[in-house]
Amino acid sequence: MNDLINNLNDFVAENFPVDKVTSFLTDYDLKPEVIEKYCFFKDDKYSRNLVYKDENFELLIVCWNSGQKAPIHGHEGEKCWMKVEKGSLQICNYQLKSMNPLSVTMTDRIDGMAGFLDGPADIHSVENIQDEPAISLHLYTKPFGECDIYCIDKGTIERVPLVYDSMYTELC
Numbered sequence: 001m002n003d004l005i006n007n008l009n010d011f012v013a014e015n016f017p018v019d020k021v022t023s024f025l026t027d028y029d030l031k032p033e034v035i036e037k038y039c040f041f042k043d044d045k046y047s048r049n050l051v052y053k054d055e056n057f058e059l060l061i062v063c064w065n066s067g068q069k070a071p072i073h074g075h076e077g078e079k080c081w082m083k084v085e086k087g088s089l090q091i092c093n094y095q096l097k098s099m100n101p102l103s104v105t106m107t108d109r110i111d112g113m114a115g116f117l118d119g120p121a122d123i124h125s126v127e128n129i130q131d132e133p134a135i136s137l138h139l140y141t142k143p144f145g146e147c148d149i150y151c152i153d154k155g156t157i158e159r160v161p162l163v164y165d166s167m168y169t170e171l172c
Helices: 002-009 018-027 032-038
Strands: 047-053 057-064 069-073 080-086 088-099 102-113 123-127 134-141 146-151 156-161
Touching: 002 057, 018 080, 018 134, 032 080, 080 088, 088 134, 102 146
Parallel strands: none
Antiparallel strands: 047 057, 057 134, 069 123, 069 146, 080 134, 088 102, 088 123, 146 156
16 A cells, blocks of 8 residues: 555645546556455445545545445545445436535436546545445545535535544554
């Protein structure tokens, strides 16, 4: 994992140029044995497992059991990428049409198999619609502690704190 982190640090001075980071992450082969010590699955929700964090970026391994979903959410205008490392995830991208009343429109629905890279993302949802667990790598530049959750049914946007289920291979 140190190799990945060191390589990502090379992008800090350039403010994580989208094309370069996308190309790098697409080509980077993160071995399963490197990922597994950061993998903690939960029965009730997907798990957010912190691998690395500083003022410039954070790196997470997210573990998804079948049926687990991240609701429609935003990323505070920051650059972020998600790469499916194992399994398959459905990514739905949305565009905000109106705040009052709340209106979002789905623009893409992608079934991302292992190796698929999405980003930089804006407003989206992620779901494991397969019968097998999935694992994804997430890179967030300029880490943030809260995000907006868009609830279409209620017509609301809720600000929620982000929490980790593990940090640096230790359960929280």
